[in-house]
Amino acid sequence: MLSSVRFLARSFSTPSSFPKKTKALKTLLTSNELTFLMEAHNGLSARIVQEAGFSGIWGSGLSISAQLGVRDSNEASWTQVLDVLEFMSDATTIPILLDGDTGYGNFNNARRLVRKLEQRGVAGVCLEDKLFPKTNSLLDDGRQTLADVDEFALKIRACKDAQSDKDFCVVARVEALIAGWPMEEAVRRALAYASAGADAVLMHSKKSDPSDIEGFMAEWHKVGAPAPVVIVPTKYYKTPTKRFEEIGVSTVIWANHNMRASVKAMQDISNKIFKDQNLLDVEGRVATVKEVFRLQGMDELKTAEGKYLPGDGSNIGE
Structure with a gap:
C-alpha cells in the first residue's frame, strides 16, 4: 500500500510523473499473465481500489447508477456518468476501464463518448452489443435484445477511428450467451468485433458454472484467438481463478463488489x-x-x- 504522503504527491503531480493510463490498461489486457480489474463507483472507492494494490479499475455501470440512486437502464445520462468518472480519474493514477453500456446511442454518440473520456484521463471503454436503453445482463427475465452485428462492429470501428491516443482501449462486450443465443453466434460476433479493431472482447455469461466461458475459449483458440478475452465471473464465482488462467483468459473483472459491500x-x-x-x-x-x-x-x-x-x-x- 502506498503511504499517504507518497500517494498524495503522485495524485497532485503532472501526468508525466506516472505511467500513461491508456498504455497501462493496454498492457494489462495484453499481458501473458492473468490480470484483474476491481470495481469502483466514485472517487473515494477508486482511491481505495488503488491503495488495495489493484493495477486497474472497472467503472461499473451498475455500481455508478446504484450510487446515484437510479436503475442500470441508462437512467443516468452519459454526461452524469462522465462527471463521476472525472472524479475517479482525478483521484487515482491507475487506469480506468468504463462500463460504457451501449455507448449511449449509435456510433456518433459512442465516438463522442470516447473523445470525452480521453479528455478526462479515462483509459478505455467497454461497449456491449445490445440496444439503447440497455437492461442489466443479470436481471431475471430482463429484455436482452441484441444489436445488429454489422452495425455494432461499425460502432467499434467509429470509436477506434475517433480516439486521439493510440493506446486508448475499446473493449467489445458480447451479450449473445446472455440473450440465449448459441455459442456459434457468440464466436461470430466476437470475431466481427475483433476484426473491427476491438482491443479485447468481453464474453459475458450468467450461468453459475464456467461452462459458457470454457466453451467459448475452446472455440476462440481454434480461430487463432485474435483478441484478448475479458470475463466477469459474478455468477460463477465459485470457479477457482486458476481455471481462468488455464483456459487463456486475459483479464478478470470483479464487477460490483465494492458497491454491494457498501450497501x-x-x-x-x-x-x-x-x-x-x-x-x-x-x-x-x-x-x-x-x-x-x-x-x-x-x-x-x-x-x-x-x-x-x-x-x-x-x-x-x-
Missing part, C-alpha cells in the same frame, strides 16, 4: 443507529474520521496551505 454496511449501520438511538455500538465498526481525511488528501492540503497561504497557518484544517 450492506450502510444498511447495517443505519438500522443499528435507528434502533439504539446512540453511537455506542457502532463507532468501532466504522472508519475513523481521521481515515476519511487521509483518503481525501488532507495532509497534502495542509502542506499546500502552509506554502500558499499567508500568516502563521493557524487556520489550517478549519
